Amino acid sequence: LVARLPEPTFRLPREKPPPRPRPPTRWEQFARLKGIRRRKRTSLVWDEQAKEWRRRWGYKRAGGDPARAWLAEVPAGADPEEDQFARLRREKRERVARNELNRLRNLARAHRAGAAGPAAPLHPTGHQSREELGHVARVARVSTASLGRFQPRLPKEPAEPPSRNGGRKRRFEPLLGNLAAERSRQLELLRDMGSKKPVLDITRAVNKQLRQEEAEAAAAKGKKQSQRGKRGRRQQRVGRSGKKSGARRQQQRPAGSGTGGR
């Protein structure tokens, strides 16, 4: 009793991901609309002149070699002086160019459609984040006949001025705008910046330590009485309560009080 098993088939996994469906081209859309179906064309055509089957296009095509066409009739209503051969060549070039343009356009459309990605749904699902909901609310606001200009706002909704460029281009304040307002804004900014100045605790502590060390060293070495007196006075002047904020301290101190090598 022998069981014949089928031949083993080995299916390799895909190396690259499968191609994603591309959007239909303009012709494909039109054809679907009109119900036009593809008809397979025969590759050979009966050439009456040569009495045989010739290709539809290419080498030894039916209808003769277009490069050897020795006659180009002037159509009724055309200018008799016009060069018909030149016209034929120009029209062929234009046809080819138009075809190429449309091909590239379709390609670009497909590429753009793929890059955008699946759009977030505008109807409420249960799983939308805060940003998504904000975006959807903004879209809903703008989807009116006056593009959201007269829509009432909720109590806490911030009033956004409509950005004409959709958030693409930077807009600056006008050059000669309200100068008083600009000045008050700058003063406000200065206040904000000033209040957050960090207190230089560590530096002051280090300096204080250095001063103390200096004083001890001077006293220990027994320097001249006048110098010690001077240094002592300097220390008394300088050694105030150490942890005040730098801004307040600098305000009280007159600028330019010097110490040093003199």
Added chain:
Amino acid sequence: MRPLTEVETRAVFGKLGRYIGENIQLLVDRPDGTYCFRLHRDRVYYLSEKLLKVAASVPRDSLLSVGTCFGKFTKTQKFRLSITALDFLAPYAKFKVWVKPGSEQSFLYGNHVLKSGLGRITENTAQYQGVVVYSMADVPLGFGVAAKSTQECRKVDPMAIVVFHQADVGEYVRSEDRLS
């Protein structure tokens, strides 16, 4: 020419504040007229409202400079103070350094200030604090950054750098073409 944005204003005021502290208010809010900052081709200019109105009628490509140039924004949007701001910052400077006559010339050539050339320094200067450099005759020479705090200045050896050079009035001659 356009006004500064919020970010740019912060950068400019932060830099100016390193040298003059909260006295920037005196620059922004002046009793003798409305003065403002404007940006033109990456340079920040300080000018009066009267001058601004006149300059507004000059086409952008033709406008070279307006008012006083305080500095410029580099390609990476950092603000760099220039020497042309000295006249406005020197009177309001918080921390000053006086340089001895011997090493004045050295500073004006663009070198740092050594301890041997240091005349006086404001008490309580922190390290890396922005300072204005003066000659002994109280003539402002330029800007610098204190390399050592006042306390440390007393203890270092004479060849140590005490003030890093940032800008000096010698640049009016040296980099005449690069100044705005």
